[in-house]
Amino acid sequence: MVRFLIKRLLSVSLTLFAVSVVSFLMFFALPRDPVTGMCPKNCNAERLERVRQELGLNDPKVEQYAAYMKGIFVGRDLGSAQGGKCEAPCLGYSYVNSEAVTDTLGRVLPVTLSIVIPAAILWLLLGVGLGMLSALRRGTLIDRLAIGFSLTGASMQLYFVGALLLLIFTYQLKIVPVPHYTSILDNPLDWASGLVLAWIALAFLFSAIYARLARAQMLETLSEDFVRTARAKGLAKRTVYGRHALRAAITPLVTIAGLDVGAALGGTVITETTFGIQGLGRTAVYAVRGGDLPMIMATVLIAAVFVVIANLVVDLLYAAIDPRVRLS
């Protein structure tokens, strides 16, 4: 297990290194002149040159990259115009927001977490439950309804579902307030009512996919010998389906769920844009529209870190559940 862990950690750091190089090249070497993209509305040649100096854009690319990475691990001094000393996880300074990138991220990250985590719980429960149900009642009306649901959900667009939800519950029935974010620590009820539409929209789409996967997995598991043996032994249906079959059927779903949650944490871009909630994703969109390169680079890095960590967690979980993985 220790060897497996070390091997995985090595490959994770290699991937993260590659991601950082690729995104650095993408944002600081690809544009003809990175400064023009991040220039605020009123900028003249003199100001541009100053920004270029402060960001060190005239230095060789390798040095710039090294400085950026040093900022992340030990912090760096960005100069007076960029808020002076920038503490350890330093991701640069945003000229558009006039604050350090980490300050903005610290503000928007809890928003994305508040959207994704409850939604993920909801979609897993709903998806796996529905998939199980339709596999056990194969061929009945329930099964056909569940298949119809998952087909519809898999072809629906998040922004359209979101728009319909807003239209029905907020503007017509007026039972849900306009989506907004309040910290759960300040007012849990307001927190929930402000985000509930986002949870439902995300959960609807994802549970459709999970229902389909869970159904296929469950059907495959139910046809296996150990299920028949357990039934023949005289175990109750409940025990066989609920414990033996379910456990075998949801292991592959763990992988997919882990990756989906990781990707969603990296920015529920569309959900946030549809409902107008300022999380990581919408911050990234604004940064792209405003040409705020340090901000874009930071959001991309964070999103990649989430995906890579989710990958690692899934692998470790898998290795813990299934010893065969460790050996290969």
Place this chain on the structure above:
Amino acid sequence: MSLSPEVLEPVPVADAAPAPKGVVGRSPGQLAWMRLRRDRTAMISGCTLLFLMLVALAAPLIEVLYGVGPHDEFKHLLTRRGSIPLGYAGGVSADHWFGIEPGTGRDIFIRMVYGLRTSIFIALASAIVTAGLGVTAGILAGYLGGWVDTVISWITDFALALPFLIFALAVMRPVELRFYGPREEVPTWFRVAVLIAIFAAFGWTSTARLVRGQVISLREREFIEAARASGAGLGHILFRQLLPNLWAPILVSFSLAVPAYVTGEAALSFLGIGIVDPTPDFGAMIFRSIAYLQTDPAYVFFPGITIFALVLAFNLFGDALRDALDPKSSR
């Protein structure tokens, strides 16, 4: 996957008429086509797709017949304050079948016809480029093995570790800044090309992975050995011997990639990154409609339902195609 054993399976004779010729030989392709023909879902979704594609292709013709262009503005049909269309359901009338857009007063129907063209063109082009790249990389990795395989597999794994939407979103602007100044107008064809390139850059890996797996199981088979023994070159083995045995999984992954790209393109345009306003596009239309949800709720429905129907039809057809090509697989 090999399709050859199925030829040995008893072929149900479709017509009851006595066939004096006895057993009719059918190729795997013919068998799959027969299965597809008998599948009602496949036929309905296939016809829907054909219809939507014809509409997209015939967009200029429809414009002439309909008498309204995608950029014509009918401001006199909007309320003076707030610019909301007059009349029912967003201004639906005999002249404007789906009503007109709030704010700009453009006709929704003709914009959707053109939007369909944008959407289908980008999705199909991306899927074709993706399949080409993915198949080449996958065949090379699977057949050659060794360091070629290691490098391609590593790139594949790496690309899968990147969060697609946020990366695609982020790379668009730097690419534009490479070729255009910050204040310059970026032409639509350039945006389309970048979108296709982004989809291809991210999409080829899954096809490559699929093809690689198939090739690894095929390369030890006798027919490859025979080809090698008779002195066939690398190109001949890869594209003449291996490729014909791979068309089924490639076709399935292609048909399921298209709806994914339709969704992806609309999502990026919804975020204001892909295709931008004067060019008709579903994603951009839905993004505009969110602002008018309260005052003109009908606006969101036309593009929303059309893109849903398009993606659903593609998904259903892709599933049916998979069933037809590989009847053993159970969904």
